[in-house]
Amino acid sequence: MPNFFTEADSVNAVNARVGADINPRLREVMTSLVRHLHAFVKDVHLTQQEWEMAIDFLTRTGQICSAERQEFILLSDTLGVSMLVDAINHRRPLGATENTVLGPFHVAGAPQREMGSCISFDGKGESCLFEGRVTDLHGNPVKDARLDVWSDNAEGFYDVQQPGIQPKWNNRGVFTTGVDGRYSFVGIKPVSYPIPHDGPVGRMLEALGRHPYRPAHMHFIVTAPGFEKVVTHTFVGDDAYITSDAVFGVKETLVAPFERVDDGRTIWRSPFDFILTPDGE
């Protein structure tokens, strides 16, 4: 008897159709997807009406996407999938700086700046000195490490969200370490902000009783010859949302000190060392 579709045999009915000569990795991923998707439908006994709601949700999520808006990434972020994909692909030895999500506001090509200089140009917010060392796993300084840094302004917006309102490259810069592996720059103490929540994902969060906020953080991409790229943030530990980041980006090791200094130059100081793992480990 041919392999017609039945409720009990639904996974095999679908996966048996996959051609013999296809890409083996595609076969692995798609047959697993079908297995888990069918298990989900069976576990919750999904109704026809719920299926229609799911189709409608996915359609609206796709239709709101544009050059400036990626609602499927927001969906992945808010369901913890983005962090999970990052985690399983960036397992690092204890002590090494952990990754977190890149986020949608990185812009390539930010200006290279002198060590110690200020990246905040809109005169808003509480100034903060970010400083520390880039080292290998044994504490040796890493020379020629490139730190690409960015944060929101004191009103919770990145420069690219407010073109013409914020100065170009506001709260962004690139710094390169010398032989001592040290870095330092002056920005602002970042503030928490909501992810875009006027679309399907925002409505999903609301229905789930979740807020759309991310705790305050400074973004870093740290690269150095011979070391694995680190894409991460440092977080402000006393932020109201530190234990409820809408995209699950917080890791314990990424919560940085923000010390009040009021030293005439800056109000805050946030020391943090980046510890890199060798490439290819």
Place this chain on the structure above:
Amino acid sequence: MPNFFTEADSVNAVNARVGADINPRLREVMTSLVRHLHAFVKDVHLTQQEWEMAIDFLTRTGQICSAERQEFILLSDTLGVSMLVDAINHRRPLGATENTVLGPFHVAGAPQREMGSCISFDGKGESCLFEGRVTDLHGNPVKDARLDVWSDNAEGFYDVQQPGIQPKWNNRGVFTTGVDGRYSFVGIKPVSYPIPHDGPVGRMLEALGRHPYRPAHMHFIVTAPGFEKVVTHTFVGDDAYITSDAVFGVKETLVAPFERVDDGRTIWRSPFDFILTPDGE
């Protein structure tokens, strides 16, 4: 310690965020979705690049959707999800006529026609007499059963796919049974056709080594007072695609006889009885 996200605890990290007072069914569905989605990502060790491909695929699938095109339903259909949802929501006693997918080409409001009349108006195809009885589970005829029927034309297109080319309501009609429960009408022997395959789902099928064809079938929606609605097709058993329907719609009990008769009136005859289950069972 707060419940920060970790690879090992990823499901709990996400599901622990769900609010206390939300709709309990939404909680059940969404926490199960997160559990299965994370299990899938972990099982296949999804790479960052594959995640990006998935985001891109979903985005393109959403963006091709329009009033005339529902690519997410095609995706659901081709992954067997539509048939699975139908199956778990329409379990019926042995002997009762089984459901299959509705498909995107049903149009409400087709003309009511006299029993025995012809619904094919474009002069194409091999004429076929469809006839049989609508009964309850005990073989008693069902009066006032309404049969809403539709099929493609001999070139594999539904009338709504070719407005201005096919006559309006070509190969569609509504018939109502009398006390004998009998129905009959003349259409054409349907032909196989591909689902829309010029979009992301078509490319997915190609990459999976699958074809986009559906075996030839006549659509029926059968309703009657006191009985559960049946949404189904009857299939042409010797169709080349009968064991490989792109949307998994074929069930063994829905393969109908198509007998060559050449009786001067029609070339084919396809007898099929619809056996209804009482409402609410």
